[in-house]
Amino acid sequence: MTPLPQPGELLMVDIPGPTLDDDTAAHLQRHGIRSVCLFGKNVQSEPQLRALCADLRAVLGAGALIAIDHEGGAILRPAFWPFAPGAMTLGAADAPALTEAVSAALARQLRRVGVNWNFAPVLDVNVNPANPVIGERAFGADSAAVIRHGRAALRGHAEAGVAACVKHFPGHGDTVLDSHLALPTVPKPRAALDATELAPFRALLPESPAVMTAHIVYPALDPQHPATLSRAILTDLLRRDWGYEGVIVTDSMGMQAIDGHYGRGEAAVLALGAGADLVMALGRREAQDATLVAVAEALATGRLDPAQMSASLGRLRALAQTFPAQVAHTPDPGADEALFAQAWAAGLTAYRTPQAPPPGSHILLVAWRAPERHNVSEAGADAETLARELGTVYDVQLHPFERPETLDWPALRAHGKPIILATTARHRAPALQGAQPDLHLALYNPYAALDVDAPALITYGFRPEARRSVLAWLRGEQTADGTAPF
Template sequence: MTPAEFLPGTLMMVDIPGPTLDDDTADFLRRSGIRSVCLFGKNVQNAAQLRALCRDLRAVMGEAALIAIDHEGGAITRPDFWPFAPSAMALGAADEPALTEAVNAALARQLRSVGINWNFAPVLDINVNPANPVIGERAYGDDAARVIRHGRAALAGHAQEGVAACVKHFPGHGDTHLDSHLALPAVQKSRAELESGEFAPFRELLSLAPAVMTAHIVYPALDPQHPATLSRAALQGLLRAEWNYDGVIVTDSMGMQAIDANYGRGEAAVLALQAGADLVMALGRREVQEATLAAVGAALRGGALDPQATAQSVRRLEELARQAPAAADETVNPQADAPLLRGAWAQALSALGTPTPPPVGSRVLLVAHRTPVRENVSEAAADAETLARELGEIYDVTLIPFESPDELDWAALRAQDLPVLLATTARHRHPALRGVQPDLHLALYNPYTALDVDAPAVVTYGFRPEARAALLAWLRGEAPLSGRLPFTA
C-alpha cells in the first residue's frame, strides 16, 4: 500500500460515545481506517465492562490498535474501581524515584489488566507558575532536576509492565496562566531560558519515551505564529532534526479551545501533520471527526501531506502497538497494589509551617466546599459531607459548608472559640482564601493554596480516599509528615 492509499483515519485518534462499542461506531472506525481511540469517564463503568470494550475495539481496529487513556494518578484517573495512585507532585514530595517507578508500574498494570495499551503519562511539565490553572499537582515539582529523575522513573515503570507511556505537554505547560482547554496560551521566554527550563526534561528523557504529546501553546522563541502542535519548527525542527526523536508524536485534543476557537478542525489537523505530528487527536462530535477525516483524506490525495513522512508516521504507530499490544492480562490483580499506593500517599504528606492536630475527641469547626465539581481533565474532589463524616471518626465536627469562599464570615467563625479547620478541594486557587486564618489548613487538592491561607497546612496533593486516609492517620498521631514541598514556598 502506498502512502496515498492509507485511509485518513490511520493518522487520527477519536473518542467514542459510551461504555460499549455500538454497531454504528464500530462501522465508522472500520470504514475510516481508525486504529486509535482515547477513552474517558463516559467509557468506564467497571473492570469487566472496560475489558470487554477494549476487546471489541481491538477486534475492529486490528492488531495495530492503540487504546489510550489519561491515567496519571491523583485527580487524573478515570476508573474509580481500582486503588488510586498518588499525583505526580505527591511523588515529587516523597522524592524517592524507586517509589515513583513502582507506582507507575502499578498504574500500567491496572491498564494492562483490561487491555489499554497506551497511557498519556507522565507529565514532564515543570510547574514554575503557582497560578497555573491546569497543571499544578500533575507536575513532579518546580525544578527540572526533580522532574527529570521522577519522569525517568515513571517511564521505567511503564516499560517494565509493557504499557506505552507518553510524555507531555511538549515543549512545556508549566509556566502558563491560561488553560489551553479554554484559551491559547503563550510562553514568553528566550530560547536560552527554555533550554535550561521547559525543554530540559523532554530533551533528557526522549530516548526513553515511546511517545510525546504536544502542547497547544505558542512559544515565540521557537515559532511566533503557531502553537507547538501546529509548528514545524517545534516538531520537525526541534524534536526530529535537533533531538533526533523517532518515537510517536501525538497532538493534545484538537477540541480544546486553543485550537478549536482559532482554526478549523480539518485545517488544524493537516497543519499538525505537516508540522511533524504522527497522530491527530480528533476528539468530539462525529461531525468534527468526519471533518477531520475529510481534510486529512484530501491532503493525502492532493499531495499536501508528504508521502514519505506519512509512511514514517504509520510505521511509528504500528511499532508502538507492536511493542505494547492491546491485549488484556487477566492474571493481573490491581487490588494487590493497594498497600503500595496507600503507602505512597502517606509518604507524600507535607507540612507548611508547623501544623498541629487538635486533640482527638475535641470539638472542631470544619469549613469545606459543599459540592466540588469536575474541572476540565480533573475529576471532582471530595465533598464537605464526606470530609465531615471521615473527620467525625476523630473529632466532634460542626460542618460549615460553602459553595464559594466569598460567603464565609471568618470573624463569626473565630468568635465561636473552637479550632477551625479549613479543607480546600478546588483545582484553582481562590482570591477569597488569601489571608484567611483557620487554625489548620487541610490542602487536599491544589497544593499552592497552602501559600494563600495564613495558617499552618498539611498538604496531601490530592483528595482520593487514600490521601484522606493518610491525613486521618496524621490527625490521630499515627503517622509523620515525611514529604517535602516540591516547590518554593
C-alpha cells in the same frame, strides 16, 4: 511510489459510551481508524472495560492503540481500583523507586483490561504557582526532580508493557491560561526554555515511546504557531536536532486553543504537516468527519507529503507492535492498595509547622459543599464526606460553603472552636486570602497553601487514600515528611 495511508490511520478518536455500538464500529471500520482514546464516559467496571477493549481490538485490528489518561491523583477514570497518587505527591516523597513502583502498578491496571497506551507521565515543570491546569499533575518545580521521577515513571511503564507518553511538549508548566479554554503563550527566551521546560523532554526522549504536544505558542521557538502546529518545533527541533524517532501525538484538537483559532480540519492538516504522527480528533461525530475530510483532501492533493505520512504510519504500527493491546493476567489491583497508601503517606507535607487539635476535640470544619469537576480532572471530596471522616477523630461541627467569598471569618472565629479549613477545589481561590483557620488541609491544589495565612497539611490530592493519611496524621500516628514545591 509511496502508498497513501487512509486518513483514519492518522487520527485518534473517542467513542460515545461504555459499549461499542454498531454505528460507531462501522464508523471506525469505514475510515480505517486504528486509535481510540477512552474517557470517564467509557468506564463503568473492570469487566465492562475489558469487554469494550476486546470489541475495539476486534474492530481496530492488530495495530490497535487504545489510550487513556491514567496519571494518578485527580487524573484517573476508573473508580473501581485503588487510587494511585499523582506526580506531585511522588515528587514530594522524592523516592524514585517508589515512583517506578507506582507507575508500574498503574500500567498493570491498564494491561489487565487491554489498554496499551497511557498518556503519562507529565514532564511539565510547574514553575508557576498560578498554573490552572498542571499544578499537582507535575512532579515539581525543579527540572532535575522532574527528570529524576519522569525516568522512574517511564521505567515502570516499560516494565509493565504499556506505552508511556510524555507530555505536554515543549512544556505547560509556566502558563496562567488553560489551553482547554484559551491559547497560552510562554514568552521565555530560548536559554530559559532549555534550562527548564525543554530539559526533561530532551533528557528522557531516548526512553519515551511517545510525546504529546502542547497547544501553546513559544515565540523563542516559533513566533507564529502553537507547538502542535509548528514544523519548527516538531520536525526541526524534535526530529532533526534531537533525533527523536518515537510517536508524536497531538493533545485534543477540540481544546479551544486549537478549535477556537484554527478549526478542526485545517488544524489537523497543519499538525500532520508540522510533524505530528497522530491527531487527536476527539469530540462529536461532525468534528471527526470534518477532520477526516480535510486530511483526505490534503493527502489527495499532495499538501501532505506521502513519504512523511508513510513514516508516521510506520511509527504508529511499531508502537502497537511493541505494546500490543492484549489483556494480561496481572495480579489483582487490590494487591497494590498498600503500595499506594505508602506513597500517599510519603508525600504528605507539613507547611508552616501545622499542629493537629487533640483527638476528641470539638472542631469547626469549613469546607466546599460540592466541588465541581474541571476539564481533565475529577471533582474533589465534598464537605459531608470530609465531616463524616473527620468525625472519627473529632466532634465535628460542619460549615459548608458554596463560594469562599461568602465566608464570615470573624463570625466563624466567634464559635470558639479550633477551625479546620479544607480546600478541595481544582483551582486556587483568591477570596481565601483573608481566611483565619487554625489548620488548613490542602486536599487538592497544593498552592492553595500560599493563599491561606495558616499552617497547612498538604496532600496533593483528595482521593480516599490521601484522606486516610490525613486522618492518621491528625491522630498522631503518622508524620508529614514530604517536601513542598514552593
